[in-house]
Amino acid sequence: MFTINNSLTPQMITTLIFRTYEYKVQKSVLLMICDMAKTSSFNYAVMRAFLFGEDTIKHQGLLLDEVRKHPVFFLSPGETLARDELHRRSVQKAFKYMDFRKTITNEQNFNASREARMRFSDHAGKDAGVQEEIFNSMFGSAIASMGTERHIKFLEEQAVGKTVGAFCLTEIAHGSNTKMVQTQAVYDKVNREYVLKTPNFEAAKCWAANLGKFATHVILYAQLIIPGEGVYGLHGFVVPIRDGRTLLPYPGITIAEMGEKTGLQGIDNGIMMFNNYRIPKENLLNRVGDVNDEGKYVRQIANLRKQNTTSLGVLSNGRIGITLTCVVNLSQSLVFALRYLENEPKIPTSVNYDLMPYLAVVYVSNIFARTLFHYQLKFMTMAQKGEGDLAAMGMEMHAVSSASKPVFSWVARDGIQKAIEACRSLGFHRATELDKLRGRHDANCTYEGDNNVLIQQTANWLLKLWSLMLKGQVPKCSLAAISFLDRNILESKFNSTTIQEFTNVNNLQQVYRWLVAYLLKKTHDRQQRLLKGDNLGSFWAKNENQIYHCKSLAFAFIENCAIQTMDTKVQEVHDERTRNVLNKLLSLYAVWNLHKYVHLFYEGRYANGPTFGQYVEDSTLMLCKELQSDQSALVNVIALPDVLELSILGHPEGQIYDRMESALLQYACVFSEPNWGMEISSYRSSLKSKL
Numbered sequence: 001m002f003t004i005n006n007s008l009t010p011q012m013i014t015t016l017i018f019r020t021y022e023y024k025v026q027k028s029v030l031l032m033i034c035d036m037a038k039t040s041s042f043n044y045a046v047m048r049a050f051l052f053g054e055d056t057i058k059h060q061g062l063l064l065d066e067v068r069k070h071p072v073f074f075l076s077p078g079e080t081l082a083r084d085e086l087h088r089r090s091v092q093k094a095f096k097y098m099d100f101r102k103t104i105t106n107e108q109n110f111n112a113s114r115e116a117r118m119r120f121s122d123h124a125g126k127d128a129g130v131q132e133e134i135f136n137s138m139f140g141s142a143i144a145s146m147g148t149e150r151h152i153k154f155l156e157e158q159a160v161g162k163t164v165g166a167f168c169l170t171e172i173a174h175g176s177n178t179k180m181v182q183t184q185a186v187y188d189k190v191n192r193e194y195v196l197k198t199p200n201f202e203a204a205k206c207w208a209a210n211l212g213k214f215a216t217h218v219i220l221y222a223q224l225i226i227p228g229e230g231v232y233g234l235h236g237f238v239v240p241i242r243d244g245r246t247l248l249p250y251p252g253i254t255i256a257e258m259g260e261k262t263g264l265q266g267i268d269n270g271i272m273m274f275n276n277y278r279i280p281k282e283n284l285l286n287r288v289g290d291v292n293d294e295g296k297y298v299r300q301i302a303n304l305r306k307q308n309t310t311s312l313g314v315l316s317n318g319r320i321g322i323t324l325t326c327v328v329n330l331s332q333s334l335v336f337a338l339r340y341l342e343n344e345p346k347i348p349t350s351v352n353y354d355l356m357p358y359l360a361v362v363y364v365s366n367i368f369a370r371t372l373f374h375y376q377l378k379f380m381t382m383a384q385k386g387e388g389d390l391a392a393m394g395m396e397m398h399a400v401s402s403a404s405k406p407v408f409s410w411v412a413r414d415g416i417q418k419a420i421e422a423c424r425s426l427g428f429h430r431a432t433e434l435d436k437l438r439g440r441h442d443a444n445c446t447y448e449g450d451n452n453v454l455i456q457q458t459a460n461w462l463l464k465l466w467s468l469m470l471k472g473q474v475p476k477c478s479l480a481a482i483s484f485l486d487r488n489i490l491e492s493k494f495n496s497t498t499i500q501e502f503t504n505v506n507n508l509q510q511v512y513r514w515l516v517a518y519l520l521k522k523t524h525d526r527q528q529r530l531l532k533g534d535n536l537g538s539f540w541a542k543n544e545n546q547i548y549h550c551k552s553l554a555f556a557f558i559e560n561c562a563i564q565t566m567d568t569k570v571q572e573v574h575d576e577r578t579r580n581v582l583n584k585l586l587s588l589y590a591v592w593n594l595h596k597y598v599h600l601f602y603e604g605r606y607a608n609g610p611t612f613g614q615y616v617e618d619s620t621l622m623l624c625k626e627l628q629s630d631q632s633a634l635v636n637v638i639a640l641p642d643v644l645e646l647s648i649l650g651h652p653e654g655q656i657y658d659r660m661e662s663a664l665l666q667y668a669c670v671f672s673e674p675n676w677g678m679e680i681s682s683y684r685s686s687l688k689s690k691l
Contacts, residue, residue, distance in 0.1 A: 039633075040629075040630050040632075040633035041577055041580070041581060041629065041630055042575075042577045042578040042580075042581040042582075042630065042633065043575045043577060043578045044633065044636070044637065046573065046575045046578045047578050047581075047582075047634075047637050048637050050569070050573055050578065050582070051363065051366055051367070051637060051638070052119075052366075052370075053112060053115070053370070055112035056112045056115050056116045056119070057116075058112075059104060059112055059113045059115075059116035059117075060116045060119065060120055062104045062116075063100055063104070063116060063117065063120045064120075064641055066096075066100050066103065066104075067120075070096055072089055072092050072093055072096065073093060073096075073125060075646070083260065083265060086127070086265050086266040087213060087266060087267075087268050089128075089266065090125065090127040090128045090131060090266030090267065090268075091128070091131065091213070091214060091268075092128075093125045093127075093128030093132075094128040094129075094131040094132040094135070095132075095161075096128075097117060097121060097128060097129065097132040097136075098132055098136050098161070100117070101113070101117060101132075101136065110377075111374055111377050114137075114377070115324075115370065115373060115374075117129075118133065118321060118324055118325075118373075119324070119328060121133070125266075126264065126325070126440050127264050127265070127266030127267045127440075128266065130209055130264065130267055131209055131210055131266075131267060131268075133321065134165065134166060134167055134209050134210055135158075135164045135165040135166065135210055135215065136158070136165075137317075138165075138167050138219075138317065138318060139158065139165025139166065139167060139217070139218075139219055140155055140158055140165070141317055141380060142167065142219040142236060142285070143155055143219070143238065143285065144380070145287070145380060146236045146285035146286075146287050146288065147238075147285045147286070147287060148285075148286055148287055150282050150286075151238065151282075151285065154217070154238050162244065163216045163217045163240075163244070164210060164214055164215050164216050164217070165210070165215060165216075165217050165218065165219065166208045166209065166210040166211040166215035166217075166218040166219070166270070167208060167209075167218065167219050168205040168208045168211065168218045168219065168220045168221065168272065169181070169205075169221045169315075170205065170206055170207050170208070170447075171183065171202065171203050171204060171205055171206060172201060172202050172203070172204045172206050172271075173202035173203070174202070174203070175449075175450060176449045176450040176453035176454070177453070178221070178234055179234075181203075181221060181222070181223060181234055182198075182199055182200070182202065182203035182223070183196070183197070183198055183203050183205065183220070183221070183222040183223065183274070184196070184197040184198075184199065184222055184223050184225055185220075185222040185223065185224050185225065185235065185237060185284075186225045186226075186227065187224070187225065187226045187227070187281075187291055187295065188278075189226075189295040191278070192280070192281040193278045193279060193280060193281060194224075194237065194278070194279050194280075194281065194283070194284065195276050195277070195278055196220070196222065196237075196239065196252075196274040196276070196277045196278070196279065197274055197275070197276060198273040198274045198275070201273075203273075204271050204272065204273045205218075205220070205271065205272045205273075206258065206269075206270075206271040206272075207258065207269050207271075207447065208269065208270055208272070209267045209268070209269055210267075210268060210270075211241075211255065211268070211269065211270030211271075211272060212255070212256070212257035212258060212268035212269055212270030212271075213247070213257060213268040213270070214242075214247055214268065215241065215242065215270075216240065216241065216242045216243075216244045216247075217238060217239065217240050217241065218238075218239050218241055218272075219236055219237070219238065219239075219285075220236070220237045220238075220239045221234050221235070221236055221237075222234070222235065222237060223235075224284070224289075224291075224297070226291065226295065226296075226297055229295075229296070229297065230297075232289065232297050232299075235284060235285065235288075235289065236284075236285040237279060237283050237284055237285060238279075238283045238285065239277075239279055239283065240279070241253050241255065241272070242255075250277070251277075252274060252275050252276060252277035252278070253272060253273070253274060253275075253277050254272065254273045254275070255270055255271070255272045256270065256271050256272075257269070257270055257271075258270060258271055261443075262439050262442065263436070263438075263439030263440040263441070263442055263443055264439070264440050264443055286300075287300060288300050315398075315401075315448060315449065316376060316379075316394070316397045316398050316401040316402075317376050317380070318448045319401040319402065319404065319405040319448050319449065319454075320369065320372045320373050320376050320401050320404070320405075321373075322405050322409065322444050322447075322448055323365070323368075323369045323372065323401070323404045323405055323408050323409075324369040324370070324373060325444060326365070326369075326405075326408040326409050326411075326412040326441070326444055327362060327365050327366045327369050327408065327412070329412050329416065329437060329440070329441040329444075330358060330361065330362055330365075330411070330412040330415045330416060331362050331366075331638045332437055332640070332650070333415060333416040333419035333420070333434060333437055334355060334358055334359055334362060334415065334419055334635065334638075335635055335638065335639045335640070335650050336419060336423065336432060336433070336434060336647050336649040336650050337355055337418075337419035337420075337422040337423055337427075337649070338352070338355060338359070338631060338632075338635050339635060339649055339650060339651070339652070339654065340422070340423045340426065340649045340656060341355075341422060342632060342654065343654045343656050347422075349628075351422050352624070352628065352631065353621065353624040353625075354418055354422070355415075355418060355419065355422060356588070356623075356624040356627060356628075356631070357588055357589070357592035357620070357624070358411075358415035358418065358419075359585070359627075359631070359634060359635070360585045360586070360588040360589040360592065360627075361408075361411055361412075361415065361589060362638060363566075363582070363585045363586075363589075363634075364562050364563070364566045364585065364586060364589040365408050365411075365562060367562075367565060367566045367569050368404070368561065368562040368565045368566065369404070369408070371565050371569075372400065372401065372404060375397070376397060376401075379393055379394070379397055395461065396461075396477050398457070398461075399457065399458045399461035399462070400458070400558070400561065402449065402454040402455070402457045402458045403454065403455055403458035403554040403555070403557060403558040404558050404561075405444070405448065405449065405451070405454060406445075406451035406452075406454050406455050406554070407554070407555055407558045407559070409441075409444040409445045409451065410445065410451065412441060412444070413441060413442065413444075413445060416434070416437060416438050416441055417438070419434065420434050420438065423649060426648075426649065426656075426660070429660075431647070431648045431659075431660060431663035431664070432647050432648055432649050433646050433647035433649075433650075434647070434649075452546065452551075455546075455550060455551050455554040455555075456542060456546055456550055456554075458554040458557065458558075459523065459542075459545075459546075459549075459550035459551075459553050459554050460542070462482075462520060462553060462554075462557060463520070463523065463524055463527065465477075465482060465485070466485070466520045466521070466524050467524070469485055469486065469487075470487075482516075482557075484513045484517075485516075485517060485520070486517075487517075487521075489513055489514055489517045490514065490517055490518060490521065490604070492510065492514055492606070493605075493606060493607070494511075494601065494606055494607040494611075494612050496611075496615065499615055499618055499619050499622060502591075502615045502619055503587045503591060503619045503622070503623065504587075505563075505567055505570075505583055505586055505587055505590075508563065508587060508590040508591065508594075509560075509563060509564065509567065509590075511590075511594070511601075512556065512559065512560040512563060512590065513560065514601075514604075514606055515556050515560070515594075515597055515600065515601070516553070516556050516557055516560050518600060518604045518606070519549070519552055519553040519556055519557075519600070520553060522549060522604075523545060523549040523550055523553050526545055526549055527541055527542070527545045527549075530544050530545060552596075552597070552600075555596075556597065559590075559593050562589075563586065563589070563590055566582075566586050566589075567586060570582045570583060570586065581627070581630055581634075584623055584626055584627055585627065585634075587619070587623055588620065588623040588624065588627065591615075591616055591619045591620050591623065592620050594616050595616060595617075595620070598612070598613050598616055636652060639652065648660050648663055
């Protein structure tokens with residue numbers, strides 16, 4: 001519930017900015033925001049509080065105040081850095097983030113503070129944010145969720161900066177296919193130690209952030225082997241890899257940096273191999289399984305699949321973080337493009353209409369990602385206390401996060417490309433920052449799991465729920481929007497008689513529920529035919545079912561989850577003007593996404609005749625037009641504080657071409673003569689006339 005008044009005067013805007021958000025802005029920007037508060041059809045303060053949460057906004061303000069004190073966060077105009085200097089500054093910023101964490105975080109504000117840090121690092125230095133998140137959160141979360149009392153010492157050492165962590169699951173030839181991981185942890189009964197081995201280069205651990213230069217410990221995933229007994233599957237280990245003072249690898253470990261990448265250049269991604277390197281027995285993270293004093297394996301979770309799910313549950317945290325990062329990246333690109341278009345009134349309105357649905361994606365996916373983020377924090381707390389049905393919650397969390405990462409990383413990728421093209425030739429200049437934004441976003445489509453593999457895992461989970469439903473069992477889930485599932489929903493038909501009725505949020509939810517149920521039935525039936533009629537094994541049946549069935553199912557499922565989550569949150573907004581705009585954004589998100597499924601509604605006989613397809617197209621254009629007058633205000637809600645804006649396109653007061661001229665003048669060597677200029681005459685003289 002929000003208690004901010006419905007009307008907002010310029011004086012109140014000033015107070016909010018300086019006291020609540022704590023952003024120091026130029027007078028011209030402040031006046032612009034005051035004008036926006038008068039002309040937009042929604043309440044600016046209510047909208048920001050809805051989108052980000054008042055506590056998160058407050059903590060972002062505190063972080064901004066801290067960042068202002070440290071020049072390392074700001075490049076000089078036109079400044080470019082060598083790769084080693086990028087690494088140095090990124091590490092320096094990562095430790096500053098860790099210091100900020102201690103400065104502004106306590107038990108009462110932990111969730112809001114962590115969300116603020118994640119969002120802020122995406123703006124103020126994504127490379128450093130990734131590094132800090134891994135050594136301060138992912139490393140610690142893995143120990144907390146997979147370890148026991150005997151591993152507390154590692155958390156204590158991490159808290160005081162004695163250790164710096166990395167996370168090592170991926171191998172050169174084995175990424176998303178975790179069952180094929182080849183790194184071995186062979187138990188030595190005599191010495192009560194694990195001997196770590198990398199059998200070949202394909203099994204080398206790779207792409208781990210912090211590993212290349214400065215991590216002292218890693219969470220290592222390896223196949224646990226007891227000689228004479230068997231292989232007990234993938235397990236996590238805490239492994240010291242470097243001397244904390246010299247940063248030299250220990251004997252038996254080979255570490256190298258991965259080299260240049262297309263983005264995120266500040267992160268020191270590394271590659272690592274083991275040659276009979278020994279660690280104590282106690283370094284096994286033993287919540288799911290352990291080796292007793294007699295050298296026998298003791299399984300804490302009877303079901304092997306559930307054991308693997310629990311062991312890899314920490315990856316859900318990373319995928320949710322990536323979903324949030326995708327929202328931030330898409331937000332920034334849209335701010336650049338839409339503010340550029342405001343300064344170019346001659347550009348056709350159709351370009352704005354191309355981008356407006358992506359603005360709706362930002363608002364809806366932001367709320368969905370925040371909900372996932374806080375649910376995951378709740379899950380982690382329960383895991384540490386051993387409360388609840390952690391296996392079921394972990395599987396549900398895994399299924400939802402496994403689809404949310406692909407869906408929103410791909411839509412953000414497409415939206416960023418649209419934004420670059422909307423900026424015409426300026427979109428390809430370094431001064432716009434769009435190339436850096438695209439470069440650092442692309443990795444979201446591949447790391448923490450290949451998108452196509454992740455989608456299949458979500459589809460597998462959904463198909464199991466459908467099978468339970470066919471047997472008369474009602475699956476219970478606390479997060480996924482599947483409570484509507486039953487075969488009767490497939491009997492519903494398209495019955496909207498006006499476009500206004502069609503775009504009503506309640507109606508669009510019913511449309512999506514039919515779609516998810518239809519895709520579930522269609523995917524399930526085809527998979528059964530492949531298994532029985534075509535006599536394919538389970539693996540190949542799933543692959544054959546992927547492109548036109550499982551993928552569409554996972555996408556529709558996550559989009560429906562996002563719609564339902566957003567609708568629930570919008571109903572809590574008491575300011576009617578703001579709620580109306582949010583409902584339009586939600587409707588636009590739904591109808592725009594329906595474009596790719598229109599043929600399914602006719603195939604499944606939900607609709608017949610041209611009206612359904614026409615409504616999908618016409619309502620998209622209608623909603624874009626209705627939201628056009630609020631476009632600037634909606635962009636300002638998601639925009640960066642002015643002090644962090646490096647792009648010539650992202651400033652609220654415009655002046656794009658003045659900024660472009662200034663940027664060009666500040667780049668090194670733009671007016672210098674080439675040192676190879678004298679060679680040109682020899683090139684010319686070497687040309688032979690054909691006359």
